[in-house]
Amino acid sequence: MKTLNLIIKQEFFDQIIDGTKTQEFREVKPTTIKRLLQLDEDGFEIEDEHGNAIPIHYDAIQFYVGYNKDRDSALVEVKDEYCEIFIDENDEPITYEEGVDKDGNPLVWVAEQVVFNLGKVLEVHRKPVAENRGK
Incomplete structure (x- = not known):
């Protein structure tokens, strides 16, 4: 099973567990592109016939709440994935320079x-709950 590991906040974790949050969004950045998008041998995005980048397919996402050793976590199935390009008020793709x-x-x-x-x-x-601390 191909699994993507992601850190999230407790409120979003709880929403995923109770079924009210059914999508997870991750911005593609120079530091995350290799984990999120299919790349060619030169390191450029592979695009579909519409010019959209093709995400890496993961079978599941392992969500972790925060960075502590004792933390809530969950393994959640990924049904499918796709890329969205951010556009400005003129319906043009937003671009930026880095590197x-x-x-x-x-x-x-x-x-x-x-x-x-x-x-x-x-x-x-679920992380262990400390009982009766300080008593």
């Missing part, structure tokens, strides 16, 4: 996110 190519030219990125449609909650682990 440089091998010739020193600025790299231009399209602002986009991957949308994961969530399915069944496969496993839930």
